[in-house]
Amino acid sequence: MPKTIYQSIYKDLKQKIENDDFSYQEMLPSENTLIQKYGCSRNTLRRAISCLVTDGYVQTMQGKGVRNIYRPIEQTSFTIGEIESFRESAKRNGLEPYTRVLLFAELALNQKQAAYTGFAPGAEVYYLQRLHYLDGLPLILNHNYFLKEAVPGLTKEIAEGSIYDYLENTLHMTIVNSKRVMTVEKITEIDEKYLKLNVEDYNCLAVVSSQTYNSDGILFEYTQSRHRPDYFRFYDNAVRNK
Amino acid sequence: MPKTIYQSIYKDLKQKIENDDFSYQEMLPSENTLIQKYGCSRNTLRRAISCLVTDGYVQTMQGKGVRNIYRPIEQTSFTIGEIESFRESAKRNGLEPYTRVLLFAELALNQKQAAYTGFAPGAEVYYLQRLHYLDGLPLILNHNYFLKEAVPGLTKEIAEGSIYDYLENTLHMTIVNSKRVMTVEKITEIDEKYLKLNVEDYNCLAVVSSQTYNSDGILFEYTQSRHRPDYFRFYDNAVRNK
DNA sequence: GCCGATTTGTCCGTATGTATC
DNA sequence: CGATACATACGGACAAATCGG
Numbered sequence: 001m002p003k004t005i006y007q008s009i010y011k012d013l014k015q016k017i018e019n020d021d022f023s024y025q026e027m028l029p030s031e032n033t034l035i036q037k038y039g040c041s042r043n044t045l046r047r048a049i050s051c052l053v054t055d056g057y058v059q060t061m062q063g064k065g066v067r068n069i070y071r072p073i074e075q076t077s078f079t080i081g082e083i084e085s086f087r088e089s090a091k092r093n094g095l096e097p098y099t100r101v102l103l104f105a106e107l108a109l110n111q112k113q114a115a116y117t118g119f120a121p122g123a124e125v126y127y128l129q130r131l132h133y134l135d136g137l138p139l140i141l142n143h144n145y146f147l148k149e150a151v152p153g154l155t156k157e158i159a160e161g162s163i164y165d166y167l168e169n170t171l172h173m174t175i176v177n178s179k180r181v182m183t184v185e186k187i188t189e190i191d192e193k194y195l196k197l198n199v200e201d202y203n204c205l206a207v208v209s210s211q212t213y214n215s216d217g218i219l220f221e222y223t224q225s226r227h228r229p230d231y232f233r234f235y236d237n238a239v240r241n242k
Numbered sequence: 243m244p245k246t247i248y249q250s251i252y253k254d255l256k257q258k259i260e261n262d263d264f265s266y267q268e269m270l271p272s273e274n275t276l277i278q279k280y281g282c283s284r285n286t287l288r289r290a291i292s293c294l295v296t297d298g299y300v301q302t303m304q305g306k307g308v309r310n311i312y313r314p315i316e317q318t319s320f321t322i323g324e325i326e327s328f329r330e331s332a333k334r335n336g337l338e339p340y341t342r343v344l345l346f347a348e349l350a351l352n353q354k355q356a357a358y359t360g361f362a363p364g365a366e367v368y369y370l371q372r373l374h375y376l377d378g379l380p381l382i383l384n385h386n387y388f389l390k391e392a393v394p395g396l397t398k399e400i401a402e403g404s405i406y407d408y409l410e411n412t413l414h415m416t417i418v419n420s421k422r423v424m425t426v427e428k429i430t431e432i433d434e435k436y437l438k439l440n441v442e443d444y445n446c447l448a449v450v451s452s453q454t455y456n457s458d459g460i461l462f463e464y465t466q467s468r469h470r471p472d473y474f475r476f477y478d479n480a481v482r483n484k
Numbered sequence: 485g486c487c488g489a490t491t492t493g494t495c496c497g498t499a500t501g502t503a504t505c
Numbered sequence: 506c507g508a509t510a511c512a513t514a515c516g517g518a519c520a521a522a523t524c525g526g
Contacts, residue, residue, distance in 0.1 A: 041515045056421050059459055062492045063522030067459040179298050180478045184448045184471035204446035206426045217301055217309040229426035236422045283496045304511045305503030
């Protein structure tokens with residue numbers, strides 16, 4: 001549930017757009033109209049609109065108005081966009097998730113590992129390999145590194161469910177942001193084995209490497225997600241600012 | 243040059259962060275301090291900070307302060323992030339760009355083409371195939387579709403330079419936003435031929451499909467960019483909003 | 485082409501809430 | 506508990522772009 005006014009307005013407008021209350025290319029009511037309708041201040045309404053712009057739902061034009069440019073996307077494959085756990089994504093995509101823990105280890109990072117994870121050399125981490133299934137199909141092979149100091153008490157059992165649920169609801173950690181890099185990499189033997197890919201077909205994967213920070217400003221997670229290429233989709237809306 | 247106050251403050255802080263004026267994990271001065279320093283209002287300063295948050299440069303924490311979480315990235319490969327033309331990216335990465343036009347055609351879209359480009363069936367477009375070189379290496383094979391109505395007078399000569407330069411400086415068009423989808427696709431014969439890829443090595447590509455809108459709210463461009471996988475990198479910062 | 489009305493963009497000042505120390 | 510820091514919200518002023526008469 002939205003706790004703030006601008007969030008509830010944002011949510012309401014977003015839903016109206018998704019529900020086709022405004023047709024593609026149609027203008028939304030003017031700021032003043034919406035201000036009256038929602039009984040809020042101008043800044044508050046503008047903030048809600050601004051979120052819709054970021055989402056790529058609408059476009060604002062000085063002197064003209066706000067135009068709906070939303071188009072529904074095909075949900076045929078597994079899509080990524082925001083920060084969310086595998087289970088959240090699965091639910092959003094309407095699919096049945098299952099997670100298998102291939103490896104659960106504890107280790108101290110050497111120089112090389114420290115360099116690509118972003119942790120300090122010698123840092124104590126949980127290192128996990130997890131295989132994520134969707135509707136019975138293995139789609140993603142994850143290499144997770146969790147800083148022990150920040151994520152105490154992690155177990156294999158927790159890792160089989162939702163780690164993010166554990167972080168947020170048990171440890172009461174607040175996840176803030178995640179820096180991500182997307183690349184295409186050659187398939188390894190491990191990928192081939194677990195993702196059941198035919199090298200003749202695909203010899204590459206979509207790889208998303210992410211560094212995630214909590215509200216203490218601590219980098220607590222480095223994850224490399226190796227995706228089956230034929231089920232990978234990443235959405236983004238970029239805004240040009242001169 | 244920034245035209246507004248918040249943009250100039252944003253730019254100044256961004257530069258200070260990149261110049262290592264604040265070390266990693268160090269707190270920035272408080273809002274009030276910066277307000278005094280820049281002689282601006284609270285809202286204006288907060289807006290500048292908010293841009294830095296979007297960039298993944300800083301993290302704000304209620305009651306605590308603003309923390310620098312910027313880390314320089316290796317510029318070894320061709321990186322994407324915002325909306326920018328190939329030449330802009332090349333310049334930012336300090337590399338020598340060159341563009342070869344493989345095909346320049348005019349056509350009316352059939353049903354199938356309309357479906358994936360997002361244009362209306364029957365729409366008149368320029369269809370281009372362009373090969374982008376960086377430091378003499380062919381890296382990206384682009385399939386561009388430009389709506390004739392919105393981009394009149396496009397020629398092969400213009401396409402060999404910067405089309406965006408033509409759009410913005412000659413046609414005075416304002417580019418607003420670009421919806422992008424990233425996928426991994428199997429290599430085609432055309433890719434293989436022009437990108438000089440060895441199929442034994444890589445049989446896939448990174449593909450970025452984008453729909454770009456101008457300030458008239460018109461979808462004027464659909465482009466499919468097919469990137470050499472070993473030189474492709476896409477950066478992103480995601481913010482968790484519960 | 486001009487002018488006024490409309491609409492969005494920027495900026496300011498202030499008040500109150502909430503989390504941290 | 507008080508002081509500090511960021512978060513939300515309001516109201517008002519002016520600028521800039523657009524549109525219609």
